[in-house]
Amino acid sequence: MNDTAATAGVTNRGELSPLSVSAPSVSSSPAARDMLASESELRDWITLLKPRVLSLVVFTGLIGMVVAPGHLNPVLAFAAILSITVAAGAAGAINMWFDRDIDAMMHRTRNRPIPGGRIAPEAALGYGIFLAGASVMVMFLATNAAAAAVLAFSIGFYVFVYTMWLKRRTPQNIVIGGAAGAFPPVIGWAAVTGSIDLVPLLLFAIVFFWTPPHFWSLALYANADYRRAGVPMLPVVAGPRETRRQIVLYTLVLIPVTLAPWFIGFSGLVYAVSALALGGYFLACVWRVARDRQDADGTSLTNDRPARAAFKYSILYLFLLFGAFALDRIVGVVSLSQLIG
Amino acid sequence: MADMPDKIDREESAEIGRRRKLRNWGLLLALVAFSGLFYAVTIVKLMKPH
Secondary structure (H helix, E strand, C coil): CCCCCCCCCECCCCCECHHHEECCCCCCCHHHHHHHHCCCCHHHHHHCCCHHHHHHHHHHHHHHHHHCCCCCCHHHHHHHHHHHHHHHHHHHHHHHHHCHHHHCCCCCCCCCCCCCCCCCHHHHHHHHHHHHHHHHHHHHHHCCHHHHHHHHHHHHHHHHHHHHHHCCCCCCHHHHHHHHHHCHHHHHHHHHHCCCCHHHHHHHHHHHHHHHHHHHHHHHHCHHHHHHHCCCCHHHHCCHHHHHHHHHHHHHHHHHHHHHHHHCCCCCHHHHHHHHHHHHHHHHHHHHHHCCCECCCCCECCCCHHHHHHHHHHHHHHHHHHHHHHHHHHHHHHHHHHHHC | CCCCCCCEEHHHHHHHHHHHHHHHHHHHHHHHHHHHHHHHHHHHHHHCCC
């Protein structure tokens, strides 16, 4: 025992007392190492918001605002986008609080802040509830009641319908629950117009039908994780072969849905051609998933390489599709104004 | 969370202090940004013609 070592203490301001430290050469107790391991970092609080998912949420919400008829002050538009982002993050934090038991069982999620022991579950829940409430309030103050109501509904849908009800009960969890991720363009539209029209509902439908092929591609190669955690994802319940079939079927439904804005005359040729080309390539990707070399049980013999590629492309696909949708509107507005001018 | 340790070395103490400091700065920044956002939204709303 080193003489310089002293009893550890924490002041009433939460600071470590200077007397509590020992010389660096002296190894600390396991409790000290536990204390260090359980001390959250700023990035843990950011991780709770699932930042990797947020980019798509922000982008689709932004496109909903860009294509909506009308004008929103840039400051209010920024507040609206921030609200959508924070609300999605808050829902993610509450999801991590609820799913902490299964997160601890899955390789992909076991180092998340709650199963990793760096953030207490009740702290994560409080954080999520506070951010959810604040985001709805800011949305209401900055825009209107319709946008705030849809935002609140989308948080509730993700937390209660997807996370608490469907996720552990049915392989249709991400089909129905996927609707939660389809709300941002509707919220963006409502923030500008104060109402919900056919066009935002079509954007909703696009994200809705895109979610199953996107998520099941991931589920195909994360199958073992979901099985271990007892989450009834489609590959766990119905097997990989049926999952591949469903991925193709949903993609076949998705492509005509993406063309609907053009059918109703809201979008022009720029969008229609882009939607067809992007959809065609997506179909080719999922077709490769269906034709993947597999054993008698349907397990991939290529380490699910086509499914990994399809998952990656599905993210790019949605970005490009919504980008083309906005571009088409901007090009359309420019040509119309040039014609009038 | 972890039990209160009997011994803690200087490096661990410094690391815990760094993490707490960073968290506190993050919280301060978030609060300032939130106040700024509220201020900006209020100003824009006040400027809006009725």
